[in-house]
Amino acid sequence: MARPILEVSHFRKSYGAHVAVRDLSLAVAPGEICGFIGHNGAGKTTLIRSVVGAQPPTSGTVRVCGRDVWREPVAAKRLMAYVPDNPDVYDFLTGMQYLDLIADVFGVGAEERRRRAGELAARLELADALGEPVSAYSHGMRQKLVLTGALLHDPALLVLDEPFVGLDPSASHELKAILRERADAGGAVFFSSHVLEVVERLCDTVAVIRRGELVASGPTDEVRGSASLEDVFLELVDEKDDFVVARRTR
Amino acid sequence: MTSHSRGRALVPLLSLQARSLLYGLGVRRGRGRARLLGAAALVVLLAAVAVGYLWALGSSMVAAGAAGAIPALAALAGSLAAVALVFVKAPGTVFGCRDYDLVAALPVPVRTVVLARTAPLYGFGVALSALLSAPLYAAYFTSAPASPAAVSTAAAVSVLAPLAPAAVATLVSLVLTSVAVRFRHAGAVQLALSALLVVAVVAGSLALGRASSGVDDAAALAAMGDVAGALSSAVASAYPPAAWEAAAVREGSLAGLLAFAALSLALPVVVTLALAARYPSVNAVATAGPRRRARPAATSRGAMSPLRALTVKELRRIGSMPFYALNDCAGLLLMVAAAVAIALFGVDALLASGVVDGARLDAQAVAAMRAQIDAALPWVFGFCGAMSLTAGPSVSLEARASWLMLTAPVGAGTVLGSKLLANVTLGGVAAAASAVALLAGGTAPLVVLQCVVAAVGMLTGFASVALAIDASRPNLSWTSPSEVVKRGLPVMVGSIGGVLASFGLALLSVTAAGALGPAASAVVNLAAPAACALGGLAFLRAVARRGLPGPGWGE
Numbered sequence: 001m002a003r004p005i006l007e008v009s010h011f012r013k014s015y016g017a018h019v020a021v022r023d024l025s026l027a028v029a030p031g032e033i034c035g036f037i038g039h040n041g042a043g044k045t046t047l048i049r050s051v052v053g054a055q056p057p058t059s060g061t062v063r064v065c066g067r068d069v070w071r072e073p074v075a076a077k078r079l080m081a082y083v084p085d086n087p088d089v090y091d092f093l094t095g096m097q098y099l100d101l102i103a104d105v106f107g108v109g110a111e112e113r114r115r116r117a118g119e120l121a122a123r124l125e126l127a128d129a130l131g132e133p134v135s136a137y138s139h140g141m142r143q144k145l146v147l148t149g150a151l152l153h154d155p156a157l158l159v160l161d162e163p164f165v166g167l168d169p170s171a172s173h174e175l176k177a178i179l180r181e182r183a184d185a186g187g188a189v190f191f192s193s194h195v196l197e198v199v200e201r202l203c204d205t206v207a208v209i210r211r212g213e214l215v216a217s218g219p220t221d222e223v224r225g226s227a228s229l230e231d232v233f234l235e236l237v238d239e240k241d242d243f244v245v246a247r248r249t250r
Numbered sequence: 251m252t253s254h255s256r257g258r259a260l261v262p263l264l265s266l267q268a269r270s271l272l273y274g275l276g277v278r279r280g281r282g283r284a285r286l287l288g289a290a291a292l293v294v295l296l297a298a299v300a301v302g303y304l305w306a307l308g309s310s311m312v313a314a315g316a317a318g319a320i321p322a323l324a325a326l327a328g329s330l331a332a333v334a335l336v337f338v339k340a341p342g343t344v345f346g347c348r349d350y351d352l353v354a355a356l357p358v359p360v361r362t363v364v365l366a367r368t369a370p371l372y373g374f375g376v377a378l379s380a381l382l383s384a385p386l387y388a389a390y391f392t393s394a395p396a397s398p399a400a401v402s403t404a405a406a407v408s409v410l411a412p413l414a415p416a417a418v419a420t421l422v423s424l425v426l427t428s429v430a431v432r433f434r435h436a437g438a439v440q441l442a443l444s445a446l447l448v449v450a451v452v453a454g455s456l457a458l459g460r461a462s463s464g465v466d467d468a469a470a471l472a473a474m475g476d477v478a479g480a481l482s483s484a485v486a487s488a489y490p491p492a493a494w495e496a497a498a499v500r501e502g503s504l505a506g507l508l509a510f511a512a513l514s515l516a517l518p519v520v521v522t523l524a525l526a527a528r529y530p531s532v533n534a535v536a537t538a539g540p541r542r543r544a545r546p547a548a549t550s551r552g553a554m555s556p557l558r559a560l561t562v563k564e565l566r567r568i569g570s571m572p573f574y575a576l577n578d579c580a581g582l583l584l585m586v587a588a589a590v591a592i593a594l595f596g597v598d599a600l601l602a603s604g605v606v607d608g609a610r611l612d613a614q615a616v617a618a619m620r621a622q623i624d625a626a627l628p629w630v631f632g633f634c635g636a637m638s639l640t641a642g643p644s645v646s647l648e649a650r651a652s653w654l655m656l657t658a659p660v661g662a663g664t665v666l667g668s669k670l671l672a673n674v675t676l677g678g679v680a681a682a683a684s685a686v687a688l689l690a691g692g693t694a695p696l697v698v699l700q701c702v703v704a705a706v707g708m709l710t711g712f713a714s715v716a717l718a719i720d721a722s723r724p725n726l727s728w729t730s731p732s733e734v735v736k737r738g739l740p741v742m743v744g745s746i747g748g749v750l751a752s753f754g755l756a757l758l759s760v761t762a763a764g765a766l767g768p769a770a771s772a773v774v775n776l777a778a779p780a781a782c783a784l785g786g787l788a789f790l791r792a793v794a795r796r797g798l799p800g801p802g803w804g805e
Contacts, residue, residue: 054656055799073797077659088650090563092570096548103550104559105658114550131548 003066004029005157005188006051011060013046020046021212023060028157028188028205033179035199035220036192037229038209039237044192045085047209048161051190052082064157078106080157081150085165085192087142095121095130095137095145099152106153113152120148123174139166147175151182158182160191164198176202200229210237259358263366267343270729289737301385308389320390321404321499322492325411327386328379332412335375336419341427342730343367344420344525346536354530361526368420368522375412383408400499403507407495410514414491417521428535556660560668561675567647568640568672574647574735581638582680585631585705589684593691597623624697625763625771629756631684632704632779636748638680639709641673642716642741645724646734652726656799663794666721670713670790677709700775707779708748714786716744718793722800751782 004027011024021043028034038044049055051062053069053076062069067076089098096117103113121127124144134142143166150158158179164172179189179202193199199206200220206229207217215236216223224232272286304327308320344367347353353363387404394400433439491513497506525532554562568575591600598616601623616623645666648655655665681702688698720740728734735741755778763771793800 052653052657054653074659074661077657082653082657084653086650089654090567090651092566093563094548096550097566100550100554101559101563102654104554105556105660107556107659108553110550110553113553117550 002030005065006034006190007061007063008047008051009061009063011047011050011062012058013043013050013055014058019212021209024209024212024214025060026207026214026217028190030156030186030188031183032204033183033189033202034191035203035206036190036209037194037196037199037206037233038192042209043212044209045161046212048082048159048190048192052080052159053077054082078153079155080159081153081155083143083146083150083158083160083163085161087139087146087166089134089142089146091133091135094133095126098134098145099130099149102149103152108153116152116154117148120151120178123178124148124171140168140171143167144171147178151178156187158187158189158191160189162193163191164193164195196228196230196233200224208233208236259356259362260366263353263358263363264370267366267370297381300382304382305385305389308386309392312389312393317390317393318500320386321407321496324383324386324390324404324408325492325495327382328408329412329415331378331382332372332375332416333419335378336371336416337423339371340420340423341536343371345424345532346427346431347533350533354533359526360529361523364522364526364529368518368525371420372413372416372518375416376409379412380405380408383411394500397502399502403498403502406507407499407510410511411495413514414517417518420521420525424532424536431536556658557664557668557671560660560665561671564640564644564669564672565675567644568676571731574640574643574731577735578640578642578741579638579676581634581636582676585634585638585680586683586687588630588634589687589691589701592693593687596691597627597693621763621768621771622760624694624768625759625775626756627697628700628704628775629752629759631681631701632708632755633749633752635677635681635705635707635709636712636752637745638677639673639713639716639741639744639748640676641669641713641720642744643720643731643734643738644669644672644717645720646726646728646738646740647731648724649726649728652724661794662721662796662798662800663791665798666717666790666794670710670717673713673717674706674710677706677713681705696772700772703776704752704779707783708752711779711782711784711786712744712748712751714783714790715747716740718786718790719743721790721793721798724803726803755779 006026006028008024008026011021012019013021024043024047026034036044036048046055050057051064051069053073056070064076064079067079069076090101093101099113099117103117108116117130118127121130121144124147126141126144126148129137129141134145137145143163147163150160163175167175176198179191183189183204203220205218206220206223208215208223216232220229223229227235308323311317311320311323342348344364347367354360356363383404387401387408390404391401430439491510494503494506494510494513497503498510568579598613601616602613645652658665684705685698685702688701689695693701717740720734720738723739725734725738755774758778759771759774762774
């Protein structure tokens, strides 16, 4: 089996006395798209922010292509890209200025960035807006811009937090195609989502988190069994939650 | 909806404004009480200084026989303060508000919504006017009969005076905002207009300084009285209500008072109703983006190093935020203005002219203090450099976009270095322009070198300190940039520390010049800023080595 692109081992994150994520381990191999699902406040964004180097874990390790994100941050970050749930970028730049900034920071050459930015912006129908200031962009356009920037340096690992929120149907369709292409090319994709139908159709593996604990993970077909992912998710999430069970059976 | 229910809706909306103000001051769920007390203490201190200054001014005018001009001056002072406040705060408070959609969707009459926005603004204007007018009238009544009617009239006009100008300022501010937002670089347009205003004020005060030079203090005050009297007449002819107000205070004219009160109350009401009647359109024009034109397809520029790309980004941010640029680059503008003034008139002539506050030396005294003057001159530039800290709030200004900085494959040293480099670049350009002006004006090259070293050294040192503090404990959840640009701890510590250090080192240099000669002061002027820069850089490096995010990043 190929060495995983993303390896999270015994990850724990606490804020004072509150433990947000406890002893979580998972891996995403090359060619895999992994869906990360859980209810609101389960700890998805906490883990994702630590994976991309935005927030240190309390204990445990995160490795990307064997590089420890918190010991070799620059080398690890060079191998991945992040699309946050809220695509807040610098309002004072135009779309192209933003892409140039990202390309410079990730060391993408002039010719390569021109080609890739052109291709990606055309696919996401953003090309005509790249000369406009980001302040004039809608949420969906910002999402497309951040996504374009994330793919400029051809990352081995793409990490996305709720990437389908705010995208129009055609951009959403295009994003799914892009994610599949990246996996087929040997990259890895790790994303969180509440849209279980998309996760079920798109992802090779899924990981389910509940109150900071991983309650299921593995190939999508195995986790789902003969039921739908939605049914399995509700069962897993409700299993230890009497209040929710009582509410669902009312 | 009944007036009772309208009133019930007004109270929570006003309470929302008050909560927004407290949140803006950094008060969060019981935390920030010390900050609130600190802000209150600062307000009291500033108020005391303003009251003391205006009392002294009023007393001087009475002594110079210009008491008759005080009522006009009081009205003018209060009105100008209110107008300035409204100009700055109306965009974002009355129109162009972030929460427009939310309040527009509330089941509350639009009139109530607008009233909840204008009333606190005008209320602050009234309070400011009362505060500024009180000491002037107190001085006025030492020479005029203080009958109960006259005092009551003065109190009433102090409260009423700013209302009509503030209402007009609201409309003018709306017009200017709606014009500025039409430009692609709206921030730069506002910056240019603000810079023009600053230049006009500086030129005006210089002209007044030159006009009053060579006369004694009593004559200068009498001239000021004449100016105020002439101003009073001019204001009265251009703005008849000022004549009604003056007649009410000086002659006890009831008709004048009633007319002034009617206008002062009617105009804000009319403006509030007019804004309410067209509120959606008003917000649309105040938030409209630049007119869309067909642009050629955007093309990528050539590649840059990460440090250079991040530095360019920082410079773009400064250029796009006039409020930020004006607060943190004012010292650089002053630096160039000082160098140009020295080049045009010479230090000696400036010191002899009385333009420099507190210093009016004759030619003999200037010649006798040549060594001390040369020793102190570089610290004018050191002072200007030390108060120009764009790097101070720059980590906090990343705010919700901080994820970009945190996930970029560059070290904390590069991220923080780019912010410092942008600051030093601006300071370097200003110092270079100043050096060229000084050399062209005939200042000795060694003194020019000291000026440049003082400016760049103090800026580098204190910008590094401020940046290190901001990187250690950034405020990424501000609601208004003024929270970090004006009231942030890094900027306060950096700029106040820099200014105090400049004064201290200037004193040391002057003392060294007097005791040991010009060579000793030159050593101080070259070594102290360099040491300051190195110390600041060492502090910043220590913070950068810990990496980002570090302790204190909101966890």
